Amino acid sequence: MDSALYADLTLQSHEGQRQATLRMDGKADSNEDMSCTSKKNVRCSFSQWLLVGSLLLLLICVALTAAMFPYYLQVGSHLRRAEEEVETLRTNSSHWLDELEMAQEYGLLVQKNLSSVQREYRSLHEVILPRLLYNQTQRRKELTAIERQRQELRLNLSKLQEEYRSLREKNILVPWSSELLMSCTGVGQESAILCPFCPPGWRVFELSCYLLSEDAQNWEESLSWCRMKGGYLAVINDEDEQDFLEGFLNDTAWIGLSDHRREGNWRWVDETPYESTTWFWQPDQPDNDGDEDCVSLSPASKCSDDKCGEKYTSACERRAERLTLNGSVLSN
Template identity: 65%
Template sequence: MFIPDPLPSERDQRRTVPSRCEYGSSERPRRNADDRRIIHDFQVRSHLRVAEGEVQTLRTNSCHLQDEMEMTQEYVSQLQRNLSSVLQEYRHLHDTLIPGLRYNQNQHQGALQVIERQRQQQRSKRSKLEEQYRNFLKGNVLIPRTSDLLMDCAAADQDLAMLCPFCPPRWRIYELSCYLQSEEAQNWEESLSWCRERGGFLAVVNDEEEQNFLEGFVNVTAWIGLSDHHREGNWRWVDGTPYESTTWVWGPEQPNNDGDEDCVTLSPASQWSDEECSEKYTSVCERRADQLSLKGVILSN
């Protein structure tokens, strides 16, 4: 590297540069030339120092650039390694996973097609069932399991069917009979007609259990279907049941036939009493309960 000579000091310049007394007017051009040369050398040296600074800066920047280039190369190498890893993973996915996924997709599509066929079959079955249900309703009536019609069902011997006795509205069921008490008081003959109009007859007491039921059923004195108005002392039930075959539940000193008392009444929690048939009491009607046969979920008459 070129290193310029150091500038002469002011003392050296005073020593080398002749004073004005040492040369005459003929030496003045020479002096001017020396001055210009000195100034030029000074400027050159100044430029050289500036150039040296710039060179040093360039060297520093070059080092920094070299470091950055090395870092960039390392980064590029890392990117290349990452790219290689990504490409390797992509080849793995492309060669193994993607075919598996495509296979699973095909399997699922086949399963979906099967499900769709089954769905269509179920729709067809549902349509047929709905049609059968509509046809069934045309000839049948749906009855809830909580219906009164099913409250007194009992097992029958034949075909595992259940027999379900039931009564019309306002009638009370007991065993296989229905009972209804009138609200209006009438004589015995009127009561007999009133019961017949409703499909029944004045109540016939067949046993003690039925008597106990009727004693709890009636709320006021009521006519029952026993009388001897055809012939005194010949007691007969209105439905033809033999008097001797039934339970006799006469009250104390009854029957007494006091004043031509030929018809019989029953009072709440009490026994029989013979009364004049023209007296007016309510009446207890009896009729046979209707029955339905319950087999499985089918109820038929």
């Protein structure tokens, strides 16, 4: 745009010079035939000076135009920049207006949220806070009651520990899984429970203990072996005991019954009275076949008389040790 304006001004300057030259040439041509006479010297001189002044004025204008042209260009550049800045400001103003609208909408939203928060605050202050204070008071009371109960429990625990130490000094603690309590029965006095128990290796049944020898011996040797173990050859008092022994035996064994002192006079080794019953003997027994004076018992079978020199295992019996369980106190 600056170059076009410069070209326009230059063209106007050249056109003015050309017209002035034409005028001067025309005047010169018209005055060639004229001669400046003395009468007209003053007029001719004025015209010449007027022409010279016009030329000077034209040159001054051209010079001023040439001198002012850069300033004109600079002013035009400033004007264009100003127009661009105005356009930028106009665009920014549009953006600022949009942002202002958004800010106003956001302000309305914030105001609504503030109103909601204020309502919640009033609800909290008027309803929830008193309820929380009431619950806190109740919790404090409950904690006080719990602390009181805890102190009472701690006191009771101290008393129980003291009683426990005292009982431990005077008694032996027996766990419920102990073998001493495995054979407890309801037989006893009043509410007490009777608990029979046997030495290691012996097996308890009702109120007696039973033991089988590993080696086979004759009846007399079996009698001595059982006495050495602290018992005697087994004495059968009822059918339940006989059924137990028949299941307890692994092989034929001697029991504590014989008539070796007098034939047919059967006697138990512990002097228990003998009464002949059908459940005791095997069929057709005793038959005293070949001087059979001692009695043996076979597994899952009945008793039979046998020669006392035969070698069988020994079925020993002894009285079970007994403890009385009264509540949780075990005593002898």
